[in-house]
Amino acid sequence: MFSKTPKVLILKDFSNILNKSHAVSELIANRRYDSDLAILTTAEIYALAEKSYVRCDVFPELQTKEVENFVDAFDQFYFELKQILFHDEDDFDSLKKRIAEMQAAFEVLSASFGMM
Numbered sequence: 001m002f003s004k005t006p007k008v009l010i011l012k013d014f015s016n017i018l019n020k021s022h023a024v025s026e027l028i029a030n031r032r033y034d035s036d037l038a039i040l041t042t043a044e045i046y047a048l049a050e051k052s053y054v055r056c057d058v059f060p061e062l063q064t065k066e067v068e069n070f071v072d073a074f075d076q077f078y079f080e081l082k083q084i085l086f087h088d089e090d091d092f093d094s095l096k097k098r099i100a101e102m103q104a105a106f107e108v109l110s111a112s113f114g115m116m
Helices: 006-028 035-058 065-087 092-112
Strands: none
Touching: 006 035, 006 065, 006 092, 035 065, 065 092
């Protein structure tokens, strides 16, 4: 039915997570942002992450160090994002650093899967 491999699908999921993470971090960098939109986008990111975690549990070929590194980078980003959204912390520089770490982990993952 589906012709895409688990590796292609997880890269698609992670790409969506990365892109939406970029978008929400840019959105909240302006303190006059629409909080409903930020929370909705954050919830969407979380749903994508949960779906990708299940995919990683199901397919052993996705259980690699590179996948784990991206997940860890995302977890750190998500934690800091919640601190900004719900606890009024303003460490936007650290959030941008987390995005850069996610980007780097994604590029390493893509290369390891031979998709670059």
